[in-house]
Amino acid sequence: MSWTAKKLVDQLITVVEPSRVKIGASDLEYYGKDWSSGATPNPSAIVFPKSINEIQGLVGLANKINFPLVPSGGRTGLSGGAVASEREVVVSFDRMNKILKFDKVDNLVTCQPGVITGDLKKFAESEGLFYPVDFASAGASQLGGNVATNAGGINVLRYGMTRDWVEGMKVITGRGELLDLNRGLKKNATGFDFRHLFIGSEGTLGFIVELTLELISPPEEPTVMLLGLQKIENTVKTLAVFKEKLSLTAFEFFSGTAMQKVIKSNELSDPFGRIYPFYALVEFENNNKDQLDVASVLFEKCIKSGYVVEGVVSQNQSQAKSLWKFREGITESIADYNPFKSDVSCRISKIPTFLQELEKISSVFSRQFEVVLFGHLGDGNIHINLLQPFQMDSQEFREECKKISKLIFESVQSLGGSISAEHGIGLIKKPYLSYSRDEAELNYMRGVKRLFDPENIMNPGKLVDI
Numbered sequence: 001m002s003w004t005a006k007k008l009v010d011q012l013i014t015v016v017e018p019s020r021v022k023i024g025a026s027d028l029e030y031y032g033k034d035w036s037s038g039a040t041p042n043p044s045a046i047v048f049p050k051s052i053n054e055i056q057g058l059v060g061l062a063n064k065i066n067f068p069l070v071p072s073g074g075r076t077g078l079s080g081g082a083v084a085s086e087r088e089v090v091v092s093f094d095r096m097n098k099i100l101k102f103d104k105v106d107n108l109v110t111c112q113p114g115v116i117t118g119d120l121k122k123f124a125e126s127e128g129l130f131y132p133v134d135f136a137s138a139g140a141s142q143l144g145g146n147v148a149t150n151a152g153g154i155n156v157l158r159y160g161m162t163r164d165w166v167e168g169m170k171v172i173t174g175r176g177e178l179l180d181l182n183r184g185l186k187k188n189a190t191g192f193d194f195r196h197l198f199i200g201s202e203g204t205l206g207f208i209v210e211l212t213l214e215l216i217s218p219p220e221e222p223t224v225m226l227l228g229l230q231k232i233e234n235t236v237k238t239l240a241v242f243k244e245k246l247s248l249t250a251f252e253f254f255s256g257t258a259m260q261k262v263i264k265s266n267e268l269s270d271p272f273g274r275i276y277p278f279y280a281l282v283e284f285e286n287n288n289k290d291q292l293d294v295a296s297v298l299f300e301k302c303i304k305s306g307y308v309v310e311g312v313v314s315q316n317q318s319q320a321k322s323l324w325k326f327r328e329g330i331t332e333s334i335a336d337y338n339p340f341k342s343d344v345s346c347r348i349s350k351i352p353t354f355l356q357e358l359e360k361i362s363s364v365f366s367r368q369f370e371v372v373l374f375g376h377l378g379d380g381n382i383h384i385n386l387l388q389p390f391q392m393d394s395q396e397f398r399e400e401c402k403k404i405s406k407l408i409f410e411s412v413q414s415l416g417g418s419i420s421a422e423h424g425i426g427l428i429k430k431p432y433l434s435y436s437r438d439e440a441e442l443n444y445m446r447g448v449k450r451l452f453d454p455e456n457i458m459n460p461g462k463l464v465d466i
Helices: 005-012 025-031 052-065 117-126 143-148 233-245 256-266 289-305 317-328 348-365 394-414 430-435 439-452
Strands: 045-047 069-072 089-092 099-103 108-111 166-173 178-181 206-214 222-229 248-255 278-285 310-313 340-345 370-376 381-387
Touching: 005 045, 005 052, 025 045, 052 069, 052 089, 052 166, 052 206, 069 143, 099 117, 108 117, 108 166, 117 143, 143 206, 222 233, 222 289, 222 317, 233 248, 233 278, 233 289, 233 348, 248 256, 248 317, 256 278, 256 317, 256 370, 278 289, 278 317, 289 310, 340 394, 348 370, 348 381, 348 394, 381 394, 394 430, 430 439
Parallel strands: 045 089, 069 089
Antiparallel strands: 099 108, 108 206, 166 178, 166 206, 222 278, 222 310, 248 278, 248 370, 340 381, 370 381
16 A cells, blocks of 8 residues: 555545544554454554544445445454555444344344443343354454354254344445345345345455344243263264253254363352263253253263263253353453364264364364364354463464364365364365365356446455455
């Protein structure tokens, strides 16, 4: 970019007031990155629009004088999708954080993109309703970012992905045009539904500036079972047994290494008095006594079949939340190890083969790194975390992790899976996108990018190049 900082600011303040343009070193550092590592933030400026008109003005200005824009929500992404490393202007949605209206008849809530996910969940609860998308970063992530990456989380087995709850949205395309998509309609058979192009597009086609999301009746209070297992393949066998007779809201798994880290980090008591190689966490709505009886029968079946060694079941909601801490505390418990993260997915029927391949790959590198596994096994999503040894240089660690990633992605490719289940592609996984998308698909993706953003100003360098 040939623009000096002063000249760029002079242009930006024609669209937003001067107090909402930041060029200080600390602001550039803070807003120029997400939770991923590897790329150094290097934006030109940070802009805080308050309205759709201001965003439209920024996009128009970017097209006119040729500077790139990077969207910034809660910056909780793990694939570098919100990193500004090439002198881009970061567009932060922090000031567009209002719940605009709620329709009690349709149970639809209209929000600005900067609304925190957890705040929407609290709003839904205040109306006696439920927003089902949930994950570890719900207290920091923003709705616009959730939609831009089609966020998943712990409730996908029962409720699906973010995509399933978007009934309407307004977007500003890379051409600067405002599109009002679907407008909250449940049925709309009028041709192409462009909502689904922008969901998961990571800001590369345009910016999401308003969302209409569906809320539902809250679920019955859940019951949670925590199970100890000896073999990784038994996780899937256990899932199959419980799915026979129960409608599950979640089925999570994690490794013994993960359990050790959580117990140590959070000073929790070991529920079994010993560490098992693997654990499964099963959740179901317990709306009558029969459900618990069925779960008990299925548990005994798993014990007799040798899939499960030991288990504990919650007796009330306090105990259910306590059992969830062993799963939900994993990410925080390994943060100090600078983990190299990867999330992948396969069809559930192919998960046993993938887990066996993953165990082989992990065993090769286990002398170098601790490997922490966890995931939403009920929807085929596995999270792989390689922990950086304290004595290893960061650059060396990342280079070794790239070698492991290639092996993992090759296994995923052979099984027809996805190299990114819910974290997106961004910068980090872009070199590997061909493992999940063939060249014909990639060419169509590039074509869509050129259609909506011909000047390549919207989050350039992420997902696909044109």
